[in-house]
Amino acid sequence: MLSEIAAATSALSGIKTIIEGFVSERDAAKLQQTRAELFKLLADAWQAVFELQQAALLQQTEIAKLADANRKLESQLAQAGKTESQFQGYDLVEVTRGVHVYTGPADADGARKPPYLCPTCMSKGEHSILNLQKGKSPNDQTRLVCPSNVGHSLGLPRGLWSMAHLGKPPHKEPPNA
Incomplete structure (x- = not known):
């Protein structure tokens, strides 16, 4: 009977090893599936990061263009202000x-x-x-x-004129007395 118990224990040990193998393979398959899902999520995250970087780069380029346009407009405005004040009081x-x-x-x-x-x-x-x-x-x-x-x-009319005479009021003859 002892030998039968030993044989049963040995058989149980073999069954346990087989079951552990099945569990291990099942766990390995689940692990492989989980690993594949994680890699897909990681790839999707990297794709989202790349797209965000592209969008940020486009926004930075647009901001740089707008800042340049703003500088030009501010320069034109400053120049117009200088010109306006420089020629204030001019008459036709x-x-x-x-x-x-x-x-x-x-x-x-x-x-x-x-x-x-x-x-x-x-x-x-x-x-x-x-x-x-x-x-x-x-x-x-x-x-x-x-x-x-x-x-x-x-x-400018032909005749005797020069830059020195340009802009002088016309010479008026004194009225006859």
């Missing part, structure tokens, strides 16, 4: 026969000296200083030309 006057420009107050002699501003640009709220452009030949008309728009040019 006739500096020589038929030529009207915006210019500053007259000096002690009554002359309106440069800079002269383009009247067309001034009507649009822009400040563009007219440049003197002499004719290429004696028959060509000398002009005051707007650098912002070449079409805004003012022809």
Whole structure:
């Protein structure tokens, strides 16, 4: 009987080993399945991180563009403020026969000296200083030309005039007594 008990114990031990093997394989399969699910979750998390980094990079690029545009606009605004204050008090006057420009107050002699501003640009709220452009030949008309728009040019009459005389009030004859 002892041998039968020993054989039964041995059989039970073998069954236990077989059951442990099945449990181990089942646990290994479950572990493998869990590991695969974890790797998928990890891959999804990395994909989400990558997409967030891409979005952040796009936002940083957009912020940089907006900051650059803001700096340019602030610079233009500051320049416009300087220009506005620089040309405050300019009036539309006739500096020589038929030529009207915006210019500053007259000096002690009554002359309106440069800079002269383009009247067309001034009507649009822009400040563009007219440049003197002499004719290429004696028959060509000398002009005051707007650098912002070449079409805004003012022809100066031919005759005896110079920059020194431009802007002086017309000489008036004293009334006959």
